[in-house]
Amino acid sequence: MGEKNYELRTAPEALPEGVDPEEYIIATYYTIQPSWLDGYTLGQAAALEQSTGTWTPVPKETPEVRKLHAARVIGAYEVPPYQWQLPKTDERTWILQIAFPIRNLGEPNLPLMLSTVVGNLSAAGKIKLLDLNLPKKWVQGFKGPKFGIPGLKKLLKIKDRPILNNMIKPCVYSPCEIGADLAYEVAAGGVDLVKDDELLADMELNKVEDRVTKFMEALDKASEEKGEPTLYTVNITDRPKKTLELAEKAIDLGANALMVNIITVGYETFRDLAEDPSINVPILAHTDFSATMYASPYYGVDARLILGKFCRLAGADIEVYPAPYGKAPFMKDTYMQVWRELTFPFYHLKPTTPMPAGGIIVQNVPQIWADIGSDFVIGVGGAMHAHPDGPRAGATAFRQAIEAVQKGIPLEKYGEDHKELGRAIGTWKTSKIV
Structure with missing residues (x-):
């Protein structure tokens, strides 16, 4: 009798061991609430609000409906864990875990999943989604990156070093020959990957079709001279339908890579491309606008999801995100968490190639390499174009920095016999905003 009653139980609660991890998405939240509201009560209200219920009981929310579709609180942990008595305080801090049945979500997709695990909860005061444990059977619905780290390195014929990227600066310019000329110079100097800035897409002043034609001519010339392939990620960010049309047009014109501002276009538009x-070329994801969702410690969604897990699910082969070494006010801990989400084993998904960027200078190369290994893209903009001897020398300086790390020689020492590197070291001591 007791077992039967347990099976029919409809309260939105369970032990962690009482839910099948292959049938539920487990969401973890951080929340600060008034002292009169305990986390477990909040969690139960949230579980029903985001699954079967609303603010008041409705007749058709039957026990049978709840049994099949209700989310369940599987953990409510106060921080610190008061268990003897509660001190006088106006607020209490909780870590909540809620299990959401994947039967509620239909075909695996990010929009409905996010509406479910965040949705109206985003208006419930200080509450932030920290992490999601996703069932393998649900993730099987995503193909992930086509190339990822192994495919990208194979395409570029690179084995034991990072990939070197340059963002064309100025960010927005016309005519497109300005960018094509700069692309030739940095590629000839040793850059593997040339990227449009996120602010330049398909505008009358500088059309995608014109850039693809001019850039590919310039990069083919540079690649022949240096004996190494070079990719160009042309920015096709636009309305969803036009983004897909621009992808087809760019590839028809000979584009060997693409770029999309993944947050503003949307994860699922990016996924449609990937x-x-x-679409048989690598796709780079730029994550501008993302800080609107993760920057607050009290609201939104954690950066490890916004910049990490979701971009990988959507199929990003390369992802640009803030580095803690340069101009971006981005914490090292957060940066490393995102890197783990992009690169650690994740069911069948290939690893996304991380591209730390934002004021990167040659002195950062050894540190990045020491932190995350050699499987990354060095995202460089101004430090190449503003090199005192020009952008080609700026690119060469970074290749020399890579050589120095490979040989185990300190940069300053290597710069004594390598002019371009030495000049770069002497020009920039830091790019941090102070």
């Missing part, structure tokens, strides 16, 4: 079998 999972399209006719």
Whole structure:
């Protein structure tokens, strides 16, 4: 009798061991609430609000409906864990875990999943989604990166070093020959990957079709001279339908890579590109606008999800995100958490290539390498174009910095016999905003 009653139980609660991890998405939240509201009560209200219920009981929310579709609180942990008596305080801090049945979500997709695990909860005061444990059977619905780290390095014929990228600066310019000329110079100097800035897409002043034609001519010339391939990620960010059209047009014109501002376009638009079998080139994701969702310690969604897990699910081969070494006010701990989400084993998904960027200078190369190994893209903009001897020398300086690390020689020492590197070291001591 007792077992039967347990099976029919409809309260939105369970032990962690009482839910099948292959049938539920487990969401973890950080929340600060008034002292009169305990976390477990909040969690139960949230579980029903985000699954079967609303603010008041409704007749058709039957026990049978709840049994099939209700989310369940599987943990409510106060921080610190008061268990003898509660001190006088106006607020209490909790870590909540809620299990959401994947039967509620239909075909695996990010929009409905996010509406479920965040949705109206985002208006419940100080509450932030920290992490999601995703069932393997749900993630199987995502193809992830086509190339990822191994495919990208194979394409570029690189084995034991990072990939070197340059963002064309100025960010926005016309005519497109300005960018093509700069792309030739940095590629000839040793850059593997040339990227549009996130602010330049398909505008009348500088059309995607014109850039692809001019840039590919310039990069083919540079690649022949240096004996190494070079990719160009042309920015096709636009309305969803036009983004897909621009991808097809760019590839028809000979583009060998693409770029999309993944947050503003949307994860699923990016995913449509990445999972399209006719799109057979790497796709770079730029994550501008993302800080609006993760920057607050009390609201939104953690950066490890916004910059890490979701971009990998959507199929990003390369992802640009803030580095803690340069101009971005981005914590080292957060940066490392995002790197783990992009690169650690995640079911069948290939690893996304991390591209730390934002004021990167040659002195940062050894530190990045020491922190995350050699499987990354060095995202460099101004430190190449503003090199005192020009952008080609700026690119060469970074290749020399890579050589120095490979040989185990300190940068300053290597710069004594390598002019371009020495000049770069002497020009920039830091790019941090102070």
